[in-house]
Amino acid sequence: MKFLHLVWASLFRRKTRTVLTLVSIIAAFLLFGLLDAVRTSFAQAGQSANGAARLQTGSKLSFIQTLPLSLHAQIGKVDGVKNATYANWFGGAYQDPHNQVFSFAVPPNYLDLYPEVAVSEAERKAFVETRTGALVGETLAKRFNWKVGDRVPLQSQIFPDKQGSKNWQFDIVGILHSTDKKTGGFFDQMFLLNWKYFDDTTPYKQGTVGWYVTRVVDVNQADRVAKAIDALSANSDHETRTQTEQAATASWMKQLADIGLIVGSIMGAVFFTLLLLSGNTMMQAVRERTSEIAVLKTIGFSGRSVLAMVLAESVLLLVLGGLVGIGLATLVIPAVSAGSGGMLNLPSVGASSWALGVTLMVLIGVLVGLLPALSAMRLNIVDALARR
């Protein structure tokens, strides 16, 4: 610690250069914090206690292939199944195709399988009794300023009605509230419409469903139940693949994009650039201090202590910038989530992200400082003092 003032003073010897390098490091770690939140958000999707007890059954071929409704009754009879429901992706947008709405056509028992979604009995009854009724998540309702009693138009990106129009009308009869905001934020953005109305209205793929959702009696029996459900359609033209909700969500997201790979690639490129940038700063900083380092060695600082001081300087540079960067990310993430109107529900920077971030700071700091530190350690005093 007694060398800290010396390390600090050396670091800020060229204030402008150090501040500019710090800004780059802050930007890199701010990006790290944000992208890690995105990655965590995707990784956490479907991870909940209730989710662990649910299985999703979709077509083995692709998630856009539908399954016959007749499977519903058969799945309900599989040993270990508590209850089963189904859903169709509606693909609605409100007013503008960019205003995508997570809309699903579901039967009356759908919410029985989702105890983490709260809705009043009266609203649920109204949903069942109103052919064009819709239940909307509270975040979604807030986003478009919808309230119970409103009639809202949605344009399906996929399904037309029998006249060929993709414009559908719905009557909002209730508001959905997720009881666990951390894992269930998605439900607050959902738009549920009656499957019967949907199936009667669209001429396409009638009598089929997008996927089934099953709640098992015993979580430990989930694998066996999944195999039994898939056995129902084995060797048919609609073979199924049943997975846990978490695996299904991950698989579905992977079909959209491999978020982990994308985030990893971006961060890899950012940190590689940072490595070159801060490495250059450290090389310059040490090169222009050649005679000062020679003086330190002259008055008795050993090669190792000089090595340690240069390494400490580069680690300090990275840690300073990194902590500010991730600190900023913790402030920015809630603002991004709020600003997205509920479309994004990013988790705040958690302990594991902080730990990973600090490890990266130290690692990059050591890598960046190693070459200049070694050259400082090996510096020949006589040559350096003679400015050779």
Add this chain to the structure above:
Amino acid sequence: MANLIEIRDLSKVYERGRQKVEVLHHVDLAVEQGDFLALMGPSGSGKTTLLNLIGGLDLPSGGSISVGGERIDRLKPGALAKWRAAKVGFVFQFYNLMPMLSAQRNVELPLLLTKLSASDRKKRASIALQLVGLADRASHKPAELSGGQQQRVSIARAIVSDPALLVCDEPTGDLDRQSAEDVLGLLRALNRDHGKTIVMVTHDPKAAEYANHTLHLDKGTLVEQTVAA
């Protein structure tokens, strides 16, 4: 008076590419404890090389150097660094202060290698600055000081750990006449009043007059000795 420095058959050869340049040839020298010795000679005569070897900054190619009875030519780099920290103070022509540190912090630098507490380090540095007449400039950075003041800070840094030996390489080479005389007067006071043994390289005959003896080097050999009147 016993010898502080004993040099026997000292040689130094530098390799510049494929060429070998013998800078010092079989030099023998003894410096008494408490002496003030000036080394003079033309450029390339080997005086700075000899000073570097006495100060333990470089190792000889042949011969031996004992300082205070210790064969420093046999010490390994780590031990030599510790020896320098404890036994030698260095004064350079261009002061070589850390530009980002205050005078006080510059003087404290050698004490960072000791086990002294922060308050003791501060106290000692203050005394050293007082000794060189710069107590009121403790918080100033080198750029805020004149050349003579900077050199006095560098002398305070050299004496702060109370070494027996001071090696000075052209300490007045970058100073005006008045500042040079102040610095030389200070060195003489350190020699006479505090018993410091001083070896000083200089080109300036007037500076050499402050020393007790002057040795002349030419082409790596001691050629003449002058004793102060």
